[in-house]
Amino acid sequence: MVLVALGFQVTFDALDPGRQAGFWALALGYELEPPPPGFTTWEEFGERIGMPPERWGDLAAVVAPDRDRPRLLFQRVPEDKAAKNRVHLDVHVDGPRDEGRWERVTAHVRLLVEAGATLVAERHENIGDWVVLLDPEGNEFCVQ
Structure with a gap:
């Protein structure tokens, strides 16, 4: 018998789950759960449920407004990020793949940098164009 996953969420370790949730809601057009x-x-x-008040901020989540994309969960951990991600998110901007696409990409990148992202590099290769960034806690991701 083969079991099939019916869905999934992406879970991030975070020092500040609420801040990370707010950032990724903006990045993806999601909303706080x-x-x-x-x-x-x-x-x-x-x-x-009897959770002590000092633990209330240990989790935060964001969801797509229409619930058709994966939920992102942010869970508090005590340690800083220590190494390069082995998995990262690629954020795709809305709209057609036309000559205005790169302007939409760079506009979204500017918005995310203003919200706390760090610009790492622009990549222009024969397979496509994208921008590499770090979220407020140093997790790599791309915008294309």
Whole structure:
């Protein structure tokens, strides 16, 4: 019998899950995940399940507005990022692959740099054009 995954989420270790969630919501056009039904805030939910207040910010998540793309979860860890990512996200800008595409890419890159990303490099190769960045906690990703 072969089991098939029905879906997945991408999980990031983070020093500040809330900040990372806000950054990636902006980068991907996602939104912060709302608390479960019946709760107006995540703090109210944490209190209800008996989570100590000092742990309420240990997790944050973002979701696509139409829920058709993977959820991103950010979980607090005590240590800084120590090595290059073995996996990274490629962020694709909206719109056709026309002569205006690169302007849309660079506009999104400027927005992300203003939000805390670090520009690493522009790549122009025969397989395509993209920009390499680091998110606010040093995780590599590309915009194309």
